[in-house]
Amino acid sequence: MLGKMGLKPYTIYEITDLTKGEPDSPRIAGFKLKPKDGSRFNFVPGMFSSLFINPEDKLFRSYSIASSPNEEYLEFMIEMINGKFTGQLANLKAGDEIYVSEPRGAFLYEPGSKSxxxxxxxxxxxxxxxxxxxxxxxxxxxxxxxxxxxxxxxxxxxxxxxxxxxxxxxxxxxxxxxxxxxxxxxxxxxxxxxxxxxxxxxxxxxxxxxxxxxxxxxxxxxxxxxxxxxxxxxxxxxxxxxx
Ligand SMILES: Cc1cc2nc3c(=O)[nH]c(=O)nc-3n(C[C@H](O)[C@H](O)[C@H](O)COP(=O)(O)OP(=O)(O)OC[C@H]3O[C@@H](n4cnc5c(N)ncnc54)[C@H](O)[C@@H]3O)c2cc1C
Known part of the structure; x- marks a missing residue:
């Protein structure tokens, strides 16, 4: 299954705090990733990818892509709830590696069909x-x-x-x-x-x-x-x- 997902290694080049966050609101972090081989993904706004910290352990979660298809990086906006996956994501820093699946999904933005x-x-x-x-x-x-x-x-x-x-x-x-x-x-x-x-x-x-x-x-x-x-x-x- 992992092979079918088209996993590729990316480098985290920036992690930002997107909200000030009230005590009962989890922090939202922006993760900007660049493909290690310099290639680009084609995707339609609305699609998501799955992230793997370590592809061998098969733990992954899916995240909507927040960047535009014509950027040279992928951005994800992630609510850091300290769950199984986000708890591990919280330990990552700029320069670390992360694996990203091919984008997929049926939630596709197709402007123009209605007014x-x-x-x-x-x-x-x-x-x-x-x-x-x-x-x-x-x-x-x-x-x-x-x-x-x-x-x-x-x-x-x-x-x-x-x-x-x-x-x-x-x-x-x-x-x-x-x-x-x-x-x-x-x-x-x-x-x-x-x-x-x-x-x-x-x-x-x-x-x-x-x-x-x-x-x-x-x-x-x-x-x-x-x-x-x-x-x-x-x-x-x-x-x-x-x-
Ligand atoms: C197609 C798709 C796109 C997604 N896109 C995004 C995205 O862009 N950004 C994003 O942040 N997530 C997104 N998600 C959700 C994401 O995949 C994970 O489910 C989420 O990050 C939690 O993973 P986890 O392993 O940290 O939590 P888990 O260990 O899986 O725990 C999740 C549990 O935490 C509970 N929970 C939910 N919110 C909170 C909270 N605020 N505080 C405490 N507990 C909570 C849930 O009820 C659930 O039982 C998307 C999911 C799908 C299916």
Whole structure:
């Protein structure tokens, strides 16, 4: 199976902290990797690869690619929850080697089929959307996109200033916090992403291509709500993580 996954050695050239992180929010680390043989992967924004620290021990986890296909590195945005794999990742440093599978997946960004897009991201489910947005920007493509992005705390927003900059390619971002107390400093939405919130900001959502990424509960709930509103199952592109 490992042979079929097309594993290649990469060098970690940068590990960054992407969020300030509140005490009840795990750190999110950005891992930038360069292929040791200088080759490039072809992938479509939305795809994921599997990472192996040591291919011999067969332990791997899958991560969405957050970089654009035309970068010379791959970036992954990883929530460091100190689990079986992330606990080991936390010990790695720049210069270390890591193995990466060929990109794969059915969550593919195909801009253009409808008049605009609706991106729905919960937590670190934002990662593949960075690949999509970075790709659009690098190609100077403008799209009419609504991104709804939920985080526990405002400090958990990944690359906030980068996201703000995508206004120029047609992105409208609606942030929602699920845990922050109301201290008057937050002007975005509150609570989990829901249909009412989507309708309020993007009343034309039915005419948009829907892309959803996050944990299973988030994805299942939103898909059920979208279907109730008449959007067909096959029109909802989704990437589900976790059990
Ligand atoms: C296609 C795909 C793409 C993915 N892309 C990404 C990505 O871009 N970024 C990313 O971070 N993850 C991503 N994941 C999840 C990732 O593959 C791992 O499942 C995750 O990193 C946990 O691995 P682990 O071995 O550290 O945890 P494990 O040892 O496998 O433990 C996971 C357990 O931790 C629990 N858990 C979940 N979140 C927390 C938390 N915040 N604190 C404490 N416990 C928690 C879960 O309920 C689960 O039982 C993706 C998964 C898939 C299938």
């Amino acid at each position: 605009g897009d609706l991106f729905l991201a919960a937590g670190i489910g934002i990662a593949p959307f960075f690949s999509m947005l970075r790709y659009l920007k690098s190609k100077h493509l403008k799209r009419d996109i609504f991104l709804f992005y939920s985080v526990k705390h405002k400090e958990d927003i990944v690359n906030a200033s980068e996201l703000e900059g995508y206004g120029e390619i047609g992105l409208n971002t609606v942030y929602t916090v699920t845990r922050d107390q109301d201290d008057g400093s937050w002007h975005g939405e509150r609570g989990r992403i829901n249909m009412q919130m989507i309708q309020n900001h993007a009343p034309d959502y039915v005419s948009r291509t829907v892309y959803l990424c996050g944990g299973i509960r988030f994805v299942k709930d939103i898909v059920a709500e979208l279907k109730e509103k008449g959007i067909r199952d096959e029109e909802i592109k989704r990437d589900i993580w976790g059990e």
